[in-house]
Amino acid sequence: MPQPLLNVTQLAKSFSGIWALKSAQLTVQRGEIHALLGENGAGKSTLLKALAGAQPQTRGEIWFNGEVLPLNDSPVERQNKGIITIYQEFNLLPNMTVAQNMLLGREPRKGKWMIDEKTLNQEAQTVLDYLQLKVAPTTAVARLSVAQQQMVEIARALTLNAKLIIMDEPSAALSDSEVESLHRVVRELKARGVSIIYVTHRLHEVFQICGRFTVFQDGRFTGTGAVAQTDVTQLIRLMVGRDVAFNRRPARDTHHQHRPVRLHVSGLCRDKPPMDPSGIALHDISFQVHEGEVLGIAGLVGAGRTEIARCLFGADPFSAGTFLLDGQPYQPRDPLHALAQGIALVPEDRKKEGAVLGLSVRENISLSSLDSLLHWGSFVDPRKEDRLISRYQQALQIKMASSALAVRKLSGGNQQKVILARCMALNPRVLIVDEPTRGIDVGTKSEVHQVLFAMAQQGVAVIVISSDLPEVMAVADRIITLSEGRVSGEIHGDEATEERLMTMMAIHHQSRNAA
Known part of the structure; x- marks a missing residue:
């Protein structure tokens, strides 16, 4: 040889x-x-x-x-x-x-x-x-x-x-x-x-x-x-070291759409950034997600998936759109306001927008939940913080030598889990996860999905954005597809196949070219 x-x-x-x-x-x-x-x-x-x-x-x-x-x-x-x-x-x-x-x-x-x-x-x-x-x-x-x-x-x-x-x-x-x-x-x-x-x-x-x-x-x-x-x-x-089951979410009661609408988006528009040749414009995006529902958003690169998430979280400006959160007007002014209203985002780019790399795992997870950890109104209660860290370390199987370890020293997948844990600790009304399992191994991917299901069962409205079509089909009750910044289709999760989703994601682009 x-x-x-x-x-x-x-x-x-x-x-x-x-x-x-x-x-x-x-x-x-x-x-x-x-x-x-x-x-x-x-x-x-x-x-x-x-x-x-x-x-x-x-x-x-x-x-x-x-x-x-x-x-x-x-x-x-x-x-x-x-x-x-x-x-x-x-x-x-x-x-x-x-x-x-x-x-x-x-x-x-x-x-x-x-x-x-x-x-x-x-x-x-x-x-x-x-x-x-x-x-x-x-x-x-x-x-x-x-x-x-x-x-x-x-x-x-x-x-x-x-x-x-x-x-x-x-x-x-x-x-x-x-x-x-x-x-x-x-x-x-x-x-x-x-x-x-x-x-x-x-x-x-x-x-x-x-x-x-x-x-x-x-x-x-x-x-x-x-x-x-x-x-x-x-x-x-x-x-x-074990067999891992990666199954689709059990079929939900078809009456789940009659549950209260948690978030209603109507006519969301975003102009193409003039200084960004690769920027994406959004055109009349409208959808709703119900309490306890997992809504999947699928689309090819450049379809506008991440742009929708950032607009809803107040991270990017938009030119038009009305929003209702539990029936009350909601205006995405900035991320701090979104968090205060109960909307959390796990961003696509964990290095630039998610993890605070210089802080410890402990500080990253508890960062957005400090109000709930205070003792005597001014000091963080270390016992409460310990319980919080332990809960999400076990739930997401975060591998670390110590919670005092700087996040930058973790693997990319474990950094993603820390960001997900921080958002989950907020107990949000709406959780938006953009590429939730990118860089996460197959064993933990199934565990992350189970955590998302559990949050939905607790009444959280979960929006999952993913370029992995099998993942979207595995987790979503309902899926909307995007093409060139527009909603191009909607389908129940149990009826979705990769072929149908790809057709829905491409159909608007084809029709525009034909025109």
Whole structure:
């Protein structure tokens, strides 16, 4: 058998006595797409940082291209050796253009000091065309959607001379068409002899694109093998040590729509931001969600899903619309007002808009519930706070060494759980969750869904926005679809199929093109 490109042996990493990795093993052949799987907190991100040179391992060896990698290698030195990492959390400079981010530090120059902007943009455009990404190279990254930023990260990796590309949840923020484009690029890279480590919680992707897999659980290697010789059930058992049921929500009483309307939205309009070429306008959005109902909102990237959530939460301005909350007028002025009225939002971008990365897990969860934790009206009661933290740590299985740990030190999925816990602790009247399980492993995804069901049973109106159609169908009593900033259809959850939803999401776009 030929010498592997990468061979990791008995790798371990300790943080202040806490072992994030205990005995990691990973072998990747040349020109192979290799799935790296495991629950949040299993040690995947720690391994990736060790491979990238961002965090040296405590013990063990990393063999790459026939040589042992030195512990003191910097990320730049690892890149020069051909190891390129695309992290789950973006590493883009928002105030610079797409082209400047893609070729940062490697810009073509006129003479010694001047950057050749024309050549820079041309080289970037070539890669963007290859990825079929319709974004101008001169666009500022801050104006891009989450999905577009992810594709720019991939575009930047393609400009480097990579032997091994590590992709940490590369499809989490992409639409189905963008995932198809990503998979096309990954297969072409494989054909060129480039190896790919593909980290994903979407297990169907493993069977679509990967040849072999390796699984970690609690920082330990638990198994490896050929994808063609396994199935989803076996992978889940290796990941979580148990079988996981991921079922649709039990059929609800058809009379649930006769329950009181919790939130009524009528004629919501939002102008396209003049300084944001990728901004989305909203046109006459009207819907209602009942007490104890889970309403799903589905749509392709650019349909306006996140924009609706932000308008309802008072985070973005809107040009028209009337709102009733439990029959009383509600005006989304700003997020603080929305929270005071009982409307909570789990945002799509947890890093920028959700978690306060410098604060502890404890502070993040209790941040919005301090009024209910006060003792003598002025001081936070630590016993009440302990009970609050313990309740949601157990409910969401948040993996952390201590609640005093800074949120930035948690895995991406565990950061998402902390934000979800903070919103749940508010006991809101309306809970809006935008991509609630993005970056969350398959075992915990089912647990999060059960928490959403429980909140609905307590009378909370839950609005679930997700690009994962199976997730929308699994949780929603009723689903509305969006297309180009307009409501394009509505269907009962029990009647929904992926084919019907895709048709509803595309029908308005098709009719407009036909016109």
